[in-house]
Amino acid sequence: MKKLVNFIFLFAFVISGVSAQNKIVHDLKIQGNKKLKSSFVKSISSIKSGSILDSTIIEQDILRLKRLPSVSHAYYQVFPSDDNQYNVFYNIEENFTLIPSANIFTTDNDEFAYRLGLYEFNALGRNITFGGFYQKDIYDSYAINFRAPYLFSNKVGLAINFQDLTTQEPVFFDNTSSNYKYNNKSIEVLGLYEFNFSNRLEFGINYFVEDYQYKFGATNPNVPQELNVHKWLAKGIYEYNKLDYFYQYVSGFKSQFNFQYVTSTNDMLPDFFIGWNDFFLFKRVGEKGNWANRLRLGISTNDETPFAPFSVDNNLNIRGVGNTIDRGTGAIVLNTEYRQTLIEKGWFVLQGNAFIDAGSWRNPGGDFGDFSKDDNIKVYPGLGLRFIHKKIYNAIFRIDYGVGVTPNSSKGFVFGIGQYF
Template identity: 75%
Template sequence: MKRLLVAFLLFSGFSYSQDNKVADLIVQGNKKLKSSFVKKVSSIKPGVALDSTIIEADIKLLKRLPSIAHAYYQVFPAEEPNEFNVFYNIEENFTIIPSANVYTTNDEEFAYRLGLYEFNLFGQNMTFGGFYQKDIYSSYAINFRAPFLFSKRIGLAVNYQDLTTQEPVFFDNTTADYKYNNESFEVLGLYQFNFTNRIEFGLNFFTEDYEYKFGATNPNIPQALRVKKMLYKLIYEHNNLNYDYQYVEGFRSIFNFQYVHSTNDAQLPDFLIGWNDFQYFKRVGTKGNWANRLRLGLSSNDDTPFAPFSVDNNLNIRGVGNTIDRGTGVIVLNTEYRHTLYEKNWFVLQGNAFIDAGSWRNPGGELGDFGKSQNLRVYPGVGLRFIHKKIFNAIFRIDYGYGITNNATNGFVFGIGQYF
């Protein structure tokens, strides 16, 4: 479409220059999504210079929004000389989406998370919804996110969570299981510097409750602990991804830094934690997509059984199990090749082959822990994706990971959306 447009402009004697102006921006094809919202977040406005690079940046931004499955533009001469009407054509997503995550391994209990989210509340790309989780114990959360609430750059997010799980605690080469509860309330301010860079910052007030259930004991490890904490959060994202339905291309980096202040310095001291996810996607031919994620993270290196980085099915290593180890540092690489096996109209069947590999620093340990064989996990595997192209994040995934390192397990991981 864009190539035909350029040819039309050249043939007609028109060109993009400062002499050519935008007469009007017309949004069409949208139903639930408000045209006023599209105009608010777009950089093209009536009266500005006609610039193809700005238009293409707008289209790239629109295709990232949950409410939009695809977008493209057209340019036609207006009535006045050197003025043009710009048309943004929108193909909407269905945005009231259930979510589901199911996971199990060959030696663990069945667990699941079910949710329902609206990703285009009031036609303004606001997200509202929540989930219920059953992982031995019941948990739930409610989330609200409005990145463009106040302007095209300023937004707000509010989250409430009451999460209860059975967590293994590792100490003295033994393991104990605790009932862990985290009840939190979070408020974040959202600010977008430009098309590719944004920031989130805010506070999280939460209460952690540990209750010993069974396993090893140690006089220095409390069997019951309840502490209130305050968390200061900063997230910086550089996003230069370009979407074409199920295909993604480009680079993205997400840096997350947190400072946690505890009211009980003796047992759970204040600590710092930070990690960065580097993501790289590349199209391979017409049906392939190579996807990569590298996570590097460190935290305060306290010798504590409650270390923040975990080894977990749903976070980093498919097939490894549900929180099988913890550490104060992490290096994880996920790489996979996705290939479209079948595509017709709205439906896509995609297959993938992956390798998940990672290593952790032991609590109180050294950076050399990353190189120790007992801390290394490598899990190759295969999976399938069932994709609806016109429903946001309507990707049902099944992955099977098989460990090839020491004391490895294997298992299935089910979920909604790509793994990363």
């Protein structure tokens, strides 16, 4: 019995000794922020007053902060307080977050379209994004977007999107095509949930109306010249994110999986599913180089329809190819580019890039052999420039020129705000 009592006292002494060695956070202090609320930074941080001082957790907090649109850079400092307690300081360099956006794209077919927008990425100092855009692509379009990833807690948020999008869309059938005035009016509500530092989920519904009106081109009795269809869409996005940012440089890996199931009230546009996964890999090369890669693998219901969901487009996947030149029910697209910092003076960076965009599509109703057909393969190498402001969120003005090297190719400029991917 005496041995048991001695063992209990010895065990208690060892445990108390170990506990005494733990360094405790006395207070978390936020410095350098002006618009971003300190209370918000503390609410999304894992380090709290009274918690054990852990550099691994602190470094994850810093990475999370650097991913916020309102933060251009962040770092931490630790100073002793008293009684084995420490003050932790999160130092923040803020971005300017009221940002205009612009995308302009042309091809050698004299196509010209643009999108102009204005977004606030740090509304109320709580990382809330609110804004909208106007687009001119033959017809007028607009959208309004709201996104608050930490609206209800440090894990739960909400996004609401409305758009009235009108474009001239090609419809492909019988080895020919026609052009339709296409309108998509939609309202979308998404719940946002962050499991942990690297994993997050979006899920919700979208109600939309699609309207097709024939304009010119080939006709077929089996292809209607007018369609107005009401649809519901269930949507889910799962993201695994291990990216790290240092101003214009990115390193690490990210995977984003999108899945949608669409119901329709018209047999001409039947119910279908569509899913795709984007894999991103970024690597620093020396002090001024950055190698960037995106691989998209996508598949959908393989209906033989002229209204297939995957498109080949300048602004989405292949720079220089043109505005929606083809459609398919499956897609394999690889974008790879090398970015080199040419000039860096204070807030300004001039970056050059060389890229190759390549992809292939499965024809509606076709098989997987379509991916290897010459007519479906697009390869576009090119060069570009980036004009970057390091203190304004996403203030990257890009110019790219892509030239097709596969049969029946085009070439053209693509202008925009932000990196292509």
